[in-house]
Amino acid sequence: MSSNVDANGNSVVKIAIASLVGTMLEYYDFLVYGTIAALAFGKIFFPGSDPLVGLLSSYATFAIGFFARPVGGVIFGHFGDKFGRKTMLVITMMFMGVATVLIGFLPTYAQVGIWAPAMLIVLRICQGIALGGEWGGAALMILESAPEGKRGFWGSTNQMGASIGLIVGTGVVALVSRLPESQFMLWGWRVAFWASAALVAVALVIRLSIKESKVYEKIKNDGETAKVPILEVFRHQPKNVILGAGIGATNNVSFYLATTIAISYGVTTLGLPRATMVNAQLVVSCIYLFTLPLFATLSDKFGRRRLVQLSLITTALFAFPYFSLLKSNNFILICLGMALLLAVFQSMSYSTQAAFFPELFDPRYRYTGASLVVNLAASIFGGTAPFIATALLKWSGGNSWPVSLYLVCIACISLVCVYFVKETYQLDVSKYQTEKFNIL
Numbered sequence: 001m002s003s004n005v006d007a008n009g010n011s012v013v014k015i016a017i018a019s020l021v022g023t024m025l026e027y028y029d030f031l032v033y034g035t036i037a038a039l040a041f042g043k044i045f046f047p048g049s050d051p052l053v054g055l056l057s058s059y060a061t062f063a064i065g066f067f068a069r070p071v072g073g074v075i076f077g078h079f080g081d082k083f084g085r086k087t088m089l090v091i092t093m094m095f096m097g098v099a100t101v102l103i104g105f106l107p108t109y110a111q112v113g114i115w116a117p118a119m120l121i122v123l124r125i126c127q128g129i130a131l132g133g134e135w136g137g138a139a140l141m142i143l144e145s146a147p148e149g150k151r152g153f154w155g156s157t158n159q160m161g162a163s164i165g166l167i168v169g170t171g172v173v174a175l176v177s178r179l180p181e182s183q184f185m186l187w188g189w190r191v192a193f194w195a196s197a198a199l200v201a202v203a204l205v206i207r208l209s210i211k212e213s214k215v216y217e218k219i220k221n222d223g224e225t226a227k228v229p230i231l232e233v234f235r236h237q238p239k240n241v242i243l244g245a246g247i248g249a250t251n252n253v254s255f256y257l258a259t260t261i262a263i264s265y266g267v268t269t270l271g272l273p274r275a276t277m278v279n280a281q282l283v284v285s286c287i288y289l290f291t292l293p294l295f296a297t298l299s300d301k302f303g304r305r306r307l308v309q310l311s312l313i314t315t316a317l318f319a320f321p322y323f324s325l326l327k328s329n330n331f332i333l334i335c336l337g338m339a340l341l342l343a344v345f346q347s348m349s350y351s352t353q354a355a356f357f358p359e360l361f362d363p364r365y366r367y368t369g370a371s372l373v374v375n376l377a378a379s380i381f382g383g384t385a386p387f388i389a390t391a392l393l394k395w396s397g398g399n400s401w402p403v404s405l406y407l408v409c410i411a412c413i414s415l416v417c418v419y420f421v422k423e424t425y426q427l428d429v430s431k432y433q434t435e436k437f438n439i440l
Contacts, residue, residue, distance in 0.1 A: 023161025066383020072132020
């Protein structure tokens with residue numbers, strides 16, 4: 001049997017594509033939502049207020065979707081650990097797709113008043129719940145099917161969906177941004193959400209064609225499925241949840257500092273053309289696509305922890321120079337700053353996540369454990385990052401140093417967390433580890 005085909009007959013390549021498309025939709029949505037929120041939602045859903053208040057209100061709805069993610073992680077993680085990974089991947093994709101497309105059909109505040117932002121919030125919650133179960137299932141399908149010694153590389157294909165989602169999302173935003181302001185505000189912003197329907201259709205076709213994970217089949221045949229997975233996680237490996245979420249904190253904050261926040265800061269604070277920041281993001285997203293598998297491959301050779309530690313140290317050191325490059329008003333230097341933060345320093349750590357975080361947990365409740373780690377990090381640190389950064393910029397009168405200091409503090413938290421986690425890249429992910437192996 002080929003090393004790229006598991007015991008259930010699953011092609012690792014097909015699973016990787018199925019996972020990649022889902023992650024691509026996730027990041028497409030959050031890039032589009034975050035960017036449109038920065039450019040238009042304040043006026044569309046929160047008119048009549050100070051522009052900054054409108055922007056903060058838009059970012060608050062952005063954060064709400066993140067706060068719903070741990071709920072989705074628990075719900076879909078529970079059923080994914082008990083009844084299999086594949087079914088949950090199909091359900092979360094359908095749930096996510098419908099919610100995203102419906103945002104494009106929402107009436108504005110001018111049309112229905114307070115019901116407009118209320119409906120936006122409901123759909124954001126639906127998106128968050130779906131996304132909470134999406135990442136864990138996709139990462140596990142790859143991890144539990146990949147050949148030994150290559151889990152990091154194959155896991156990075158799940159993370160590469162982030163880069164492709166950024167590229168596609170940025171491209172779509174760049175196209176609709178070329179419209180006259182009146183047309184963009186009237187209907188152009190909606191196109192970006194409607195376009196996600198194509199990604200959903202492709203993902204569903206691929207995901208319906210794959211078979212269940214070989215590791216889950218073993219758990220089921222052994223009669224070892226967890227009765228209440230979340231209770232098992234907190235009974236046996238609670239520290240891994242806390243430490244894993246702490247490690248993921250910097251990934252989330254630095255990601256949004258290089259994407260959504262960079263665009264908002266460049267346009268509203270520095271007065272740069274919207275096209276300049278959007279095009280810079282497009283360039284950086286293309287670079288990101290290639291650095292993710294590169295660093296993931298290095299994690300298979302040298303371990304996850306070393307790469308994560310290097311990522312965190314370099315991110316902290318670059319926090320202040322980053323904004324200096326953005327302030328240069330030079331397109332090349334802006335691209336350089338965003339590329340170093342996202343495609344190099346953040347990529348070193350983020351590339352390992354799809355392997356590193358699931359490896360922290362026993363396979364009997366791995367879906368729930370990994371989902372909790374990723375979604376807690378995303379909701380606590382990622383969802384709040386645009387709001388906190390914007391508030392800090394307002395408080396400082398547009399000075400960037402508080403935001404840089406904020407990133408340094410988050411990186412220090414992650415460094416402490418990774419210090420207390422042992423290496424995982426040589427683990428046998430099919431073996432039960434709760435009683436036999438202590439990560440801490």
